[in-house]
Amino acid sequence: MVTTMTPTAFETWVRPRLPDLLRFGYLVTGSYDAAQDAVQTALASAYEKWEHVSTRDHPEQYVRRMITNAHISAWRAHGRRQVPVAEPTPGHLPDPSAAIADHDAVWRMCAGLPPQQRAAVVLRFYEDLDYAEIARVLDCPEATARSHIHRALIRLRTQLTSGDPS
Template sequence: MDDARAGTTGAFDAWASARVPALLRFAYVVTGSQAEAEDAVQAALERALPRWDRISRAEDPDAYVRRMVVNAHVSLWRRSGRHESPVALVSLSEGPDPAEQVTTTEAVRRVCAGLPRRQRVAVALRFYEDRDYAEIGALLGCSEATARSYVHRALQALRRELGEEESDA
């Protein structure tokens, strides 16, 4: 039994070593915070290890663990009961106006943070992970049309918010 457990742990370690950077990027898009992303990935991996024999036989183990990351984020958010709004760091590099970039980035983050969880996840999967709507629907447990609707509504909110920001200036 110890040999089987060691084999499972070894397979999991190899998979996790290869996938953790992508999981952290995905989690950051979902959570909007590096610290929360790290917490969500850690919680998901802690839950995945004892179940790795079953998860590794799934059709898409990556998608399964990404779903665990989303669920871990929701659980952590519910338990903590706190709402934080991370602020982008200002960099003084050459190129476009940093203040304008920070303002736009912060507006996008604020709108994304205000989106319903499923819309936020759908947008992250569509534009950050370049998933098609059928995959998004499968990951979220909904139809392809519903996944399209989530992304469409999120983009409408983003356009509306950014349009208001430009008219205020």
Template sequence: MPSTPFDEYVAARGMGLLRFAYLLTGDHHLAEDILQEALAKLHGRWSRLADTDQLTAYVRKAILRQYLTWRRRRSSGETPSELSLDFSAPGSDHAEALAERDSLWHALAGLPRQQRAAVVLRFYEDLDDDEIARLLKCSVPTVRSHISRGLARLRDSVHTVRGEAR
């Protein structure tokens, strides 16, 4: 069966989109679900979308919207317990690095959905304030506030794990 432009796009960009969804959700399975739902919604409109210059940005926006919608309807209190990213410094104590990473991950997972999305969009997607504001449908000062507050909570979490006074 010949592949379609949609299939080719997903094959080429799928892992990057999955990483983006994972950073938003903190859960690999949920990231897959959100990505799948977003792509399923876009599939029917693909012939109109495939010609746009900003296709990947459009798909990321669909993933972000799916994530924000999921967070609104989530009723369970589950939190992710693992992170596959390694934030440890070379030569540091492995157990200490794992504790710090776990704490950072839980802090990221505990951020309100808008703060978490703003932090991920800034530091993973490397978007500027204007683009984040457009995606989150809020003002630029609100984006800056989300990022500032989110980073403060993440810093406090790291200092708590290290036993440092703030």
């Protein structure tokens, strides 16, 4: 299918948003490589459908949903969840600040969540979207978005109280 859209309009839209889309991709996937793959897949698809995507009310949310779906599709195709490589033991590195240690602990717990729960948590707490917006991005009912977040928080709370960060 050949589109009549010029690359300039799409590039003009993508260029200022690419760092945010890559950050979002990293937060959803837990891996820089997987984030780049998901963003590239989503942007290639968005480029092919740009005439349709650009006329939507919120094209950026639509592309973010495409990134999430690209990651979930890749995860399903491989039949397993990709777990980020464990960090080196603290004894081999200079002692990081408490804030960085806390951030790492939270991220490790989030990385252990199922992809849709992790995406919902990222959208809610990193992107500060409300439940209706999360539902639009994940293409699910608002109640399902709430359920993803609720279940993720229960799992995270359980990990925190048990002292098991994995």
